Amino acid sequence: MAYLELDNVDFGFGPVSHRYEVFERASLAVEQNEFVAVIGFSGSGKSTLVSLLAGLLKPDRGQVHINGKVVAAPGPDKGVVFQNYSLLPWLSVYGNIELAVKQVFPSMKRGERRDYIQHYIDMVSLRGSEWKLPGELSGGMRQRLSLARTLSMKPEVLLLDEPLSALDALTRSQLQDEIIRIWEEDRRTVLMITNDVDEAVIMADRIVPLTMGPAAHLGREFPVTLPRPRDRATLNFNPEFKELRNEVTRYMMNLNEEAKSLTRSVTLPLPDLQPVLPGPRVRVG
Amino acid sequence: MLGLWIILILACLVGAAAWAGKHRTVKAIDVAGLNFLTPIVRLCYGEEPEKQLKDIGRFIVVPVIAILLFLGAWHVVSEKIQTKSGKLPNPRDTLHAAKAINDFHYRENDKQAAFNLNGEERAQELERVEQRLEELKPLEAEVNKNVAAAKEAAKERLATKVAPLQEELDTLTAKFKDAKKQRDDELASLASQAAVGDEDAKNAFVGKVRAYRQLASDERDRLRDLRTEINDMRAEKDPEEQRALAEQTAIAEERQYLGKMQDQLTDSNRYEKVDEENAKLQEARETLYAADSATILKAATKVAQTEDRIDRIEESGYAKPATLPYQVKRSVLCVFVGFLIGSAIAIPLGVLCGLSKTFMAAMTPFIAIFKPVSPIVWLPIALIVASAFIPDPDKHWFTQWLWELPLLGEYKINPAFIASAVTVALCSLWATMVNTAFGVAAVDKDHINVARVLRLGFWSRLFKIVLPSALPLAFAGLRISLGVGWMVLIAAELLSSSEGIGKYIWDQFNNGASDSFANMVFVVFVVGIIGLVLDRMMIVFQRLVSFDGAPTAI
Ligand SMILES: Nc1ncnc2c1ncn2[C@@H]1O[C@H](COP(=O)(O)OP(=O)(O)OP(=O)(O)O)[C@@H](O)[C@H]1O
Ligand SMILES: [Mg+2]
Numbered sequence: 001m002a003y004l005e006l007d008n009v010d011f012g013f014g015p016v017s018h019r020y021e022v023f024e025r026a027s028l029a030v031e032q033n034e035f036v037a038v039i040g041f042s043g044s045g046k047s048t049l050v051s052l053l054a055g056l057l058k059p060d061r062g063q064v065h066i067n068g069k070v071v072a073a074p075g076p077d078k079g080v081v082f083q084n085y086s087l088l089p090w091l092s093v094y095g096n097i098e099l100a101v102k103q104v105f106p107s108m109k110r111g112e113r114r115d116y117i118q119h120y121i122d123m124v125s126l127r128g129s130e131w132k133l134p135g136e137l138s139g140g141m142r143q144r145l146s147l148a149r150t151l152s153m154k155p156e157v158l159l160l161d162e163p164l165s166a167l168d169a170l171t172r173s174q175l176q177d178e179i180i181r182i183w184e185e186d187r188r189t190v191l192m193i194t195n196d197v198d199e200a201v202i203m204a205d206r207i208v209p210l211t212m213g214p215a216a217h218l219g220r221e222f223p224v225t226l227p228r229p230r231d232r233a234t235l236n237f238n239p240e241f242k243e244l245r246n247e248v249t250r251y252m253m254n255l256n257e258e259a260k261s262l263t264r265s266v267t268l269p270l271p272d273l274q275p276v277l278p279g280p281r282v283r284v285g
Numbered sequence: 286m287l288g289l290w291i292i293l294i295l296a297c298l299v300g301a302a303a304w305a306g307k308h309r310t311v312k313a314i315d316v317a318g319l320n321f322l323t324p325i326v327r328l329c330y331g332e333e334p335e336k337q338l339k340d341i342g343r344f345i346v347v348p349v350i351a352i353l354l355f356l357g358a359w360h361v362v363s364e365k366i367q368t369k370s371g372k373l374p375n376p377r378d379t380l381h382a383a384k385a386i387n388d389f390h391y392r393e394n395d396k397q398a399a400f401n402l403n404g405e406e407r408a409q410e411l412e413r414v415e416q417r418l419e420e421l422k423p424l425e426a427e428v429n430k431n432v433a434a435a436k437e438a439a440k441e442r443l444a445t446k447v448a449p450l451q452e453e454l455d456t457l458t459a460k461f462k463d464a465k466k467q468r469d470d471e472l473a474s475l476a477s478q479a480a481v482g483d484e485d486a487k488n489a490f491v492g493k494v495r496a497y498r499q500l501a502s503d504e505r506d507r508l509r510d511l512r513t514e515i516n517d518m519r520a521e522k523d524p525e526e527q528r529a530l531a532e533q534t535a536i537a538e539e540r541q542y543l544g545k546m547q548d549q550l551t552d553s554n555r556y557e558k559v560d561e562e563n564a565k566l567q568e569a570r571e572t573l574y575a576a577d578s579a580t581i582l583k584a585a586t587k588v589a590q591t592e593d594r595i596d597r598i599e600e601s602g603y604a605k606p607a608t609l610p611y612q613v614k615r616s617v618l619c620v621f622v623g624f625l626i627g628s629a630i631a632i633p634l635g636v637l638c639g640l641s642k643t644f645m646a647a648m649t650p651f652i653a654i655f656k657p658v659s660p661i662v663w664l665p666i667a668l669i670v671a672s673a674f675i676p677d678p679d680k681h682w683f684t685q686w687l688w689e690l691p692l693l694g695e696y697k698i699n700p701a702f703i704a705s706a707v708t709v710a711l712c713s714l715w716a717t718m719v720n721t722a723f724g725v726a727a728v729d730k731d732h733i734n735v736a737r738v739l740r741l742g743f744w745s746r747l748f749k750i751v752l753p754s755a756l757p758l759a760f761a762g763l764r765i766s767l768g769v770g771w772m773v774l775i776a777a778e779l780l781s782s783s784e785g786i787g788k789y790i791w792d793q794f795n796n797g798a799s800d801s802f803a804n805m806v807f808v809v810f811v812v813g814i815i816g817l818v819l820d821r822m823m824i825v826f827q828r829l830v831s832f833d834g835a836p837t838a839i
Contacts, residue, residue, distance in 0.1 A: 056734055074737045086731035090753045090832040099749060103739045133832060153739075 001068060002029035003189055004053065004157055006218075009062035011052060022048045024215035025062075028208060033187040037200035038218070039248070040210030041256065046193040047083055049210070050161045053191065054078045066157060076104045079155025081163045083193075085146040087134040093121065094130040097149050104153045117152065123182065124148040139166040144175065151182060158183075160192040164199065173232060176203055184228075197248050201241060202230055207248055212259035219255065222248055295325070302326045318824045321345055374803035379810075382803035390608040392542045399549035400603035403556040411550040418543050421536060428536050432529045439523035447518055454511045461504040468497045549603065558598050566591045607784050613811060615696050616785035620774045620819075622702075623709025624767050631714035631766070632721055632759065636747075639725025639755065656715045660708050660773040664780050667707040671700035701783035708777040713770035720762025724755030757831040764823035771816050786812060 006028040012021040022045040030036045040046045051057040053064055055074040064071040066078070074080075087096050097117045101108065108116065121127055124144035134142055143166055150158065163179070164172045180203060183190055194200050200207045207222040226241060235241045302310045307330050314322050324340035327333070356376050363373040374382070402410055472494065479490035551557060569591050573584040638645040678684040678699045687698045696702075728751050736746045778787025790808055793801035 054738065056737060073740075074734075075740050076738060078738070080734075080738055082731060082734065084731060086729075086735050088732060088735070088750070088753070090756070090830075100739055103741060103745070135832060 001065075003032035003034075003067055004028075004030040004191065005065040006049075006053065007063050007065065009052060009059040009064065011048065011057065011059050021215045023052075023059075024217060026217040027062075028218050030189055030191055032189055035183060035190045035192070035203060035205045037192050037194055037204035037207050038210055039194055039197060039200050039207060039252065040216070041212055041252075042195065044210045044212055045216045046195075046210060047161055050080060050159045050191075050193060053157070054080045054159055056080075076100070076153040077156045079150040079153050079158050081143075081146050081150045081158075081160045083161040083165070085134070085142045087142060087146060087149075089134050092131045092133055093126055093137070093145055096134070096145060097121065097152050100149050100153050120148040120152040123151070124178070140168075140171045140175075143167065147175075147179070156189065158188050158190045160190065162193050162195065165195070172199075179203070180229075197245055197252070201226075201245050201248070202232065202235065209248070209252060209255065212255055220251065222251075298322060298325055299329055302329050307332075316825055316828050318821050318828075321348075368802075371799065371802055374806045378800075378803040379806045382800055382807045385800060386609045386804065386807065388538075390610045393605050393608050395542075396545055396549050397603040397605050399546050400553065400555055402550065402554070407550055407554065407556075411547070414543050414546045414550065418540070418547070421540055421543070425536050425540065428529070428533045432526075432533050435523070435526045435529035439526040442523065443519065447515055450511060450515050450518070454508065454515065457504075457508060457511065461508065464504070465501060468500070472497065555598060555601075559595060562591055562595045562598065566595065607789075609786075609789055609808075609811070612785050612789050613815065615702075615783075616774060616778065616787070617815065618693075618696055619702055619706050619778070619783065619785060620709055620767070620770050623706035623774065624713060624763075624770050626706060627710035627714035627766060627770065628717055628763060630710065631717035631762075635718040635721025635759070635762075636725050636752070636755075638718070638722035640747075640751070645722065645726075652715060652719065655711070658711075660712045660776050661780065663708045663711045664704060664777050667704040667711070668701065668781055671704040671707065675700045675703070697784070699783070701781040705774060705777040705781050705783045705785070705787075708781075709770040709774050712773040713766035716765035716769060717759065717762040720765070721755060721759040724758030724762075725751055727758075728754045753832075757827065760823070760827040760830050764820065764827055767819050767823055768816065771812075771819055775812060 006026055009023055009026045010021070011023040011026075012019045014020050026049075028036075028038075028049075038046060038049065048057065052059055053071070055064070055071045055078060071078070088099065091099060094117060097120055098113070101113055101117055105113070105116075118127075118130075121130060124147055126141060126144060126148065129137065129141065134145070137145065143163055147160075147163060160179075164175055167175060176199060179192075192200075192203065197207075201224055204224055207224060209219040209222075210216050211219050222244060224244065226235070226238070226244075298310075301313070305313070307326060310326050311323055314320060314326065321344040324337040324344065328337040328341070360375045360377075363375040366373040399407075399410060475490060475493060479486050482490075566588065569584065569587045573581070573588055576584040634648065638648050675681045675684055684699060688694045732750050732754060733746075736750045741749065774785070775787040775790070777783070778785040779791045780787075782788050782791070786808060790805055793804045793808075
């Protein structure tokens with residue numbers, strides 16, 4: 001049995017009358033210490049998947065297991081980096097991390113805690129910005145802070161919801177390397193959501209596409225067998241890399257086409273009615 | 286005086302800018318909501334001088350011009366508005382009233398201090414007072430002379446002004462009298478003709494009579510108008526005379542004040558009185574020791590009485606009448622007490638409303654019904670309840686305890702004060718409650734998710750997530766509450782006769798002295814400026830708790 005498991009899950013939003021089914025019979029299995037990337041189009045249900053795995057949402061049917069146990073409630077063992085950072089705007093960089101650390105490691109001594117927090121601040125290169133408020137940080141700095149906060153909880157499972165989407169290409173590749181380095185340092189089970197195929201190929205052990213919603217499920221899997229460490233510069237000329245990337249992209253494009261044709265076939269034929277033309281005006285009464 | 290202040294403020298600004306650096310100064314100014322000062326600081330740093338000058342023009346010069354225009358318009362309009370209590374006070378009268386109020390305050394303070402002085406200090410003060418009294422004597426004589434001269438001059442001026450009119454009146458009166466006599470004679474002679482004439486002749490006679498009646502009436506009107514004109518001239522106050530009289534009044538007031546001071550430093554002085562009583566006590570004791578069985582009871586009673594009296598004098602202070610600065614302080618204290626009571630009720634209830642939809646549903650009818658109730662309705666109820674709890678503030682332990690407190694005791698908190706404060710609380714708590722509830726209910730879903738992932742308990746979640754994120758809105762509510770409270774307070778004090786600005790207005794309205802109208806107009810500005818300061822203060826707090834630069838109203 002896999003470490004993190006999504007078992008035949010159905011999930012939908014809204015009341016019965018106008019329900020939006022996000023997942024139907026979605027299954028996913030992630031091994032321990034594995035790095036899995038989930039890619040999908042916007043609105044296909046990626047964030048919902050993260051919430052389900054984290055226990056923030058309850059599946060309508062089916063179950064989520066971690067290490068064989070059913071996930072009933074969210075907790076610090078399932079660390080989430082939210083898509084929109086979810087930083088507390090009235091707390092400083094230090095304060096945001098401190099809140100998490102105090103809650104997760106209540107027995108930690110004061111000095112020890114300070115060093116611990118500083119360690120994570122340094123890890124995401126936010127040294128010097130400890131006392132800035134989130135409002136005073138750039139988008140990328142906020143994402144890094146969000147990452148540091150989640151890592152500081154030492155979660156068993158790391159759920160990253162598009163953690164690098166707001167970054168420019170340069171910072172992005174820098175942080176990709178950073179995440180890989182952290183992951184390799186103390187291996188965790190990581191599930192990363194992304195909408196960038198290259199990113200998925202460079203970082204993940206396995207790529208799982210999410211089909212287009214509604215009623216999405218997880219599609220065909222693509223194992224990434226490229227040896228680590230993966231060097232971005234040489235990778236671009238690696239035929240295996242290029243092949244895999246093209247294959248995934250083609251698969252995603254197909255999904256898109258399929259979804260389009262699906263919606264096309266759903267269009268109802270209109271009844272053949274003659275429009276009523278305005279006639280001469282008649283006085284009534 | 287004003288110029289001095291402006292220079293002082295500018296100096297402070299430049300000093301702050303030089304010491305703390307431009308950015309910090311600008312930020313501090315922004316937090317304090319004094320943004321109109323920013324261009325001055327920037328100009329000091331030579332930053333875009335043209336733009337800064339334009340900003341200074343717009344945010345400083347234009348308002349100053351507007352104020353000057355307002356003062357001008359006020360001056361013109363006040364001349365035109367004549368009331369039973371005299372003309373509407375113009376800016377100068379109002380400034381004068383302010384000065385008089387200030388003098389009164391300081392003189393009362395002096396008297397109070399004088400009452401408690403003793404020994405060397407008392408002697409010195411007495412000497413100063415007496416010296417000043419000496420100085421006043423020639424001044425007083427001169428002023429009296431001036432007034433007499435001014436009166437004489439005014440009389441003369443009036444006489445010369447009135448004389449032509451009076452002459453016209455006299456000649457016209459005589460002329461009209463003659464004319465009337467002539468007409469009467471004419472009518473008498475016509476009457477005999479008409480009596481024998483036909484109907485036409487008689488009707489013509491009626492016409493003649495009517496014409497003459499009209500003439501007589503016109504003449505009467507003319508004379509009356511002239512008389513009114515003369516009377517108006519007489520009633521008009523001569524400015525020179527007024528000025529002389531004002532000087533005389535000022536000196537008379539100072540004299541009276543010095544006289545009172547003299548009294549407080551001598552006969553009415555606390556130590557003087559105590560000494561006097563001690564002498565009596567000594568005497569009484571001697572009688573007591575010498576007394577036999579027949580007189581001892583009387584002698585002992587006398588000793589006891591005298592001792593009691595000494596105790597009372599030791600305790601008593603100078604019975605200082607309330608001055609406006611004291612009343613202003615008391616009003617501000619009252620509004621804060623009411624505001625604190627209101628907030629202490631509103632914030633917890635608001636938080637509960639925000640947390641629980643059920644609780645909100647339970648509270649909604651009360652909010653809906655009580656929110657629109659006017660302070661005028663709450664006050665009598667609050668007054669009755671407060672008086673029921675504290676029927677006699679001179680005896681009740683609570684008021685006694687309050688009066689003993691070091692800083693608060695001075696303000697003699699009584700049921701009227703408590704009722705006013707409670708009224709303020711009842712009228713002002715709604716804004717805080719509704720805003721707090723809204724802030725708590727509108728906590729970002731993502732922040733709640735963070736709390737869930739961290740498994741924060743109820744209290745941690747409340748204090749670490751919910752309240753901080755509701756704080757800016759709650760403070761916006763508090764700010765509205767304080768503004769409402771200040772408005773309500775003046776009305777409440779006016780009705781409850783709680784010593785404060787409201788009561789001051791009411792007293793001025795009732796006593797109708799020549800300067801009370803100007804005093805009331807001055808109080809308008811006092812109330813406005815204090816309200817402004819309170820609001821600014823709340824803006825500063827609101828900005829300090831706002832984390833994302835949430836917009837704050839001006
Ligand atoms: N709270 C909600 N109530 C109703 N529908 C929702 C809610 N949250 C999401 N949805 C719907 O569920 C679907 C999946 O949303 P989700 O946020 O998981 O998309 P996503 O794949 O993360 O998209 P993106 O890449 O833009 O972040 C969307 O169609 C959305 O409309
Ligand atoms: Mg998403």
